[in-house]
Amino acid sequence: MSLVVLAEEGEGYNPPGSGDFKLPPIIENLEWFTKPYLMALISVVILVAFFYFAARKPKMVPSRLQFAGEGIYGFVRRDLARDIIGSAEFMKFLPLIFSLFIFIALNNVFGIIPFIQFPTMSLIGFPIALTLIVWIVYNWVGIRRQGPIGYFKNMMFPPGVPSWVYILLAPLELVSTVFVRPLTLSLRLFANMFAGHLLLIVFILGGEYMLLEGEGIVKVLSIGAFAMGIVMTFFELLVQVLQAYIFALLTALYIAGAMSEEH
Amino acid sequence: MGQDNRPHAAHYDASADTGAWDIVAYLLSGMLLWGGAGWLIDRWLGLRVFLPIGLLFGTGLALYLVYVRYGRAPEPPADRHDGEPNGSSR
Numbered sequence: 001m002s003l004v005v006l007a008e009e010g011e012g013y014n015p016p017g018s019g020d021f022k023l024p025p026i027i028e029n030l031e032w033f034t035k036p037y038l039m040a041l042i043s044v045v046i047l048v049a050f051f052y053f054a055a056r057k058p059k060m061v062p063s064r065l066q067f068a069g070e071g072i073y074g075f076v077r078r079d080l081a082r083d084i085i086g087s088a089e090f091m092k093f094l095p096l097i098f099s100l101f102i103f104i105a106l107n108n109v110f111g112i113i114p115f116i117q118f119p120t121m122s123l124i125g126f127p128i129a130l131t132l133i134v135w136i137v138y139n140w141v142g143i144r145r146q147g148p149i150g151y152f153k154n155m156m157f158p159p160g161v162p163s164w165v166y167i168l169l170a171p172l173e174l175v176s177t178v179f180v181r182p183l184t185l186s187l188r189l190f191a192n193m194f195a196g197h198l199l200l201i202v203f204i205l206g207g208e209y210m211l212l213e214g215e216g217i218v219k220v221l222s223i224g225a226f227a228m229g230i231v232m233t234f235f236e237l238l239v240q241v242l243q244a245y246i247f248a249l250l251t252a253l254y255i256a257g258a259m260s261e262e263h
Numbered sequence: 264m265g266q267d268n269r270p271h272a273a274h275y276d277a278s279a280d281t282g283a284w285d286i287v288a289y290l291l292s293g294m295l296l297w298g299g300a301g302w303l304i305d306r307w308l309g310l311r312v313f314l315p316i317g318l319l320f321g322t323g324l325a326l327y328l329v330y331v332r333y334g335r336a337p338e339p340p341a342d343r344h345d346g347e348p349n350g351s352s353r
Contacts, residue, residue: 158331168324169331176285176292184288250284 013209016201021122021194036120043106043120051102076101076248084252085259093255096137100130101248104189108240111197112233119240122193124186131186134251139178142258151258185250192243196236203229285332289325297321 023034054069062070076098081090104121111119121127142151155177156170207225210218301317304310 158328160335161331169328172289172292172296172321172324172328175296176288180288180292180295181285184291253284 013206013213016198016205020198020201023118035118036123036126039110039116039118039120040107040126043103043110047102047106072102073098080245080248080252084249085256089259093137093252096133097248097252100134100251101244104130104247105241105244108193108244109237111193111200111240112236117200119193119197121189121243122197124190127186127189130189130247131182134185134254135182138251138254138258141255145259181254185247189243189247192239196232196239199232200229200236203232286329289328290322293321293323293325293328294318295321297324 023036025031025034026038027033050065051069051073054065058066077090077094080101081094081097084090085093107120107126109119110116111122139151142155145151146154152174156173157166158169158173161169203225207222207229210222210225214222297320298314298318301313301315301320304313304317
């Protein structure tokens with residue numbers, strides 16, 4: 001109902017918590033339209049504009065913008081799509097993998113860009129939605145490629161095991177591929193962004209509180225908190241890009257696995 | 264169309280790579296599935312022993328599954344069905 005409960009600032013220090021992720025709506029009476037939704041929309045505009053202008057007039061000697069765009073695209077194309085899915089078929093899946101990578105990367109990096117400073121993916125709904133797309137794609141590819149029976153047969157019955165063991169192993173394989181894979185995929189992204197943002201809040205707002213409310217030595221010690229905040233900000237940049245990379249990497253791996261389950 | 268043996272080599276790497284990432288999924292599934300079964304039996308019989316048994320059993324089974332999928336030495340290339348025109352037998 002009312003998400004604005006946390007507006008009542010208590011006396012003393014408010015330790016950061018999950019309440020910090022419940023943002024009030026931007027426009028009144030539009031409960032769902034909060035800052036992260038706006039950020040997700042803006043990120044799409046930014047990405048479209050960036051890659052549109054980077055690819056608009058390609059030259060042999062690339063401009064700085066074209067060089068940056070081609071660098072990102074080439075990296076995803078080479079290292080994520082082609083090397084994993086194989087040069088015969090990776091082009092079909094490159095749009096998905098590339099979009100996932102840049103969308104997640106930018107929305108994660110929003111977490112440390114001044115004045116935005118909120119990673120969109122720290123709200124679990126976003127990773128779940130992206131994971132749902134990936135889940136549908138790799139299962140669909142598997143069923144298309146191996147037939148519905150062949151797909152589940154290859155998934156659930158690894159060769160070279162005494163047949164009575166399949167009673168124990170088959171449900172495990174099914175649960176793992178169909179349920180736990182998407183679970184870990186979305187939770188990994190969510191939890192990294194959630195924890196990272198919380199960490200930054202602790203150091204920076206904690207430092208602010210020490211500086212403004214503390215007395216004597218505590219004021220001085222706030223320097224340490226701010227220094228940690230800066231260090232963790234750079235560390236977060238690493239984590240944010242890395243998590244986008246891992247998400248795209250696993251998407252490619254799952255698709256490749258579904259295409260060739262026979263070992 | 265240039266390199267014919269490239270996708271095949273990439274295949275092999277992909278399955279090995281997925282293995283590294285899937286170990287967590289297997290372990291979690293094992294614990295969820297068999298731990299869950301143990302928990303249900305506990306609820307049914309009013310006992311407390313089957314949950315830990317199920318958890319351990321599921322973890323063991325998951326480890327065995329990881330071994331079956333990825334741990335064994337690759338089988339001799341005789342059973343590769345898609346015939347590579349050259350160089351499959353070195």
